[in-house]
Amino acid sequence: MSPDPGVSLGTVTTKVPARLDRLPWSRWHWMIVVGLGTVWILDGLEVTIVGNIASRLSEPDSGLPISDAQVTGTAAALYVAGACSGALFFGWLTDRYGRKKLFLITLAVYLAATALTAISFSVWWFFLFRFLTGFGIGGEYAAINSAIDELIPSKYRGRVDLIINGSYWLGAVGGALLSVVALNTDIFPADIGWRLTFALGVVLGLVILLVRRHVPESPRWMFIHGRSEGAEELVAGVEKEIEKEKGVRLPEPERAITIEQRRSIGFIEIARTLFHRYPRRAVLGFSLFIGQAFLYNAITFGFGSILVKFFDVPSGNTGYFFAVIAFGNFLGPLLLGRLFDTWGRRPMIAGTYILSGLLLFVTAWLFDEGLLNATTMTVCWCVVLFFASAGASSAYLTVSEIFPMETRAMAIAFFYAIGTAAGGISGPLLFAELTESGVVGDAALAFRIGAALMVLAGVVAVFFAVAAERKSLEDIATPLSATGGGQGTKTGRGGEPDA
Known part of the structure; x- marks a missing residue:
């Protein structure tokens, strides 16, 4: 791929962000949610199936x-x-060539x-294609989260983002129950x-691909990258459709x-921009991702083994327990998501x-x-993860909305990669060794490490979290391309640097 040489660049004034943010919820937004959000179900299906x-x-x-x-251990890592x-x-590539090309x-x-x-x-074949499956899923996180936040109105952005990221666990439920049947x-x-x-997973992915073809490019990305006329036409078409519906x-x-x-x-x-501005x-981004990555990648990858080794649950029945947890x-996120906006x-x-x-820690x-x-x-894990899942989903919401538009996908990718590498690669490797020992104290130690990292991340959020609720993305972080005035002029913990 190469940038479109036919695109002419200049200075433009647009109301596209304000027009998108003042839209009421509509069928068009549901199409965005279904077309983009359902990939998290696939991720949940993948990880849970392998664990079970x-x-x-x-x-x-x-x-x-x-x-x-x-x-x-190895395959999970x-x-x-x-x-x-x-x-x-x-x-x-998403920040450079657009959201739509990359999420396809x-x-x-x-x-x-x-x-x-x-x-x-x-074994080597299994390892190779587990890596490449993760390669595709990782790209999805960057492309999808940036597109979702740029298309969803600010009033609903928090709850929608959390529920979409939380839909991972619907896939986990399906993966757990599917494994029960498949292992019979x-x-x-x-x-x-x-x-x-x-x-x-392939069949579900093909269905999602058919729906996703109708999801448009982000108008916010378009007007910054020399496609302002296309952005205006796209938003005008959406407005006309919603006015007719409502x-x-x-x-x-x-x-x-x-x-x-x-x-x-x-x-x-x-x-x-990320480290100086x-x-x-x-x-904040590092802390949230490291905390949630260690907890989820370390614990959920080995949950089936914990049930088998420490509670004598038959391997074919672990899916029932995990379905409840999932x-x-x-x-x-479903029940707590609205509170992130209120x-x-x-x-x-x-x-x-x-x-x-x-x-x-109590567990x-x-x-x-x-x-x-x-x-x-299982009951203890349900209670713990009811709150942890909302927090983990908010990590993706946070890094996708608190940095400038031009760096959004790369910011998501960077924090996801570094945080997940710290907790998600070392976590499964460490946890596999601890659970493999068959010693209760070793597994409990892994739980305590995950708990400590979650608490520390929460303390960081007390001091550094951004009050982004119901605000335009341009007010939360001024675009690097902005020439002054208009949106994105708030100070302090809003659009201005926090250095």
Whole structure:
């Protein structure tokens, strides 16, 4: 790909951001949610399936000579490493070439890699395509989150972003229940059932691809990159469609913004923006991602093994327990998401992180003391992750809205990659070793590490979180291309630098 040489750049004044933010909720917004948000269901399906089939894959008749630790440790770490690499690679392309091109390409990468995982015949093949599956999913995080936040009105941005990111757990529910069926050797042979679980991911991905073709490019990206006429036409068409649906005339947008258009932004300017212009926000992003990444990538990858090793749950039944936990995870963003737009970002982000961390400490103590069984352990995890899932989803919301438009996808990719690499690669490797030992105290130690990181991230949010609720993206962080005046002129923790 190369930048469009036919695009002419100049200085334009536009009301596109204000026009998008004052739109009422409509069928058009539902199309955005379904077309872009459903990929998180695929991610949840992927991670959960691997966690729940780990014990079956390690059995001699699985058709794949791989150990339990290799599935929950090495393969899990490679999946996360692929996601980090994909986020950085596709994040840069997303800011440079647009959201739409990349969220179609990244989904295609995911589909191809997942299909090839299903036909794994050796350990190295399985490892390779777990990495490439993560590569596609990582690119999705950058392209999708940036597009969602730029298309959803500011009044609804927080709850919609949280629920979409939380829909990961709907996929987890499906993956858990699917694994129960797939691992039932009365239905499928031991070397076939686990392959069918990956094949289903391909089928769901193809359906999503059909819907996603109708999702438009972000008008905010368009007017900055020399396509202002296309942005105006797109928004005008959406306004006409919504006025017809609602039977009312939309109010006139209040403010305009003046932009000096550009084709791309270099890595040096991105780094300067993130770390020199907004250092407190950079610390916040790192903290939130490291906390949630260690908790989720370390714990959920090995949950099936915990049930089998410490509670003697048959490997074919772990999916039932995880389905309950996953549903509790989805309820967190669903029920708490609205409060991020009403009570505000700072109290909700800090509160969900700190509370989930404290509850995880309690769970670790109960587990270490031998006071839990498979059922009560599941109940404890439901309570912990009800709050943790809302907090984890808010990490993606935070880094996608607190940095300038031109760096949005790359900012998401950068914080996701660094935070997830710290917690998501080291976490599964460490946790696989701890659970493999079969010693309760070792597994409880991993829980305590995750709890401590969540609490620390919550404390950082108390001081550094940005009050972004119900504000235009341009007010939260002034675009680098803005020439002054208009939107994005607030001070302090709003649009101005926090250095």
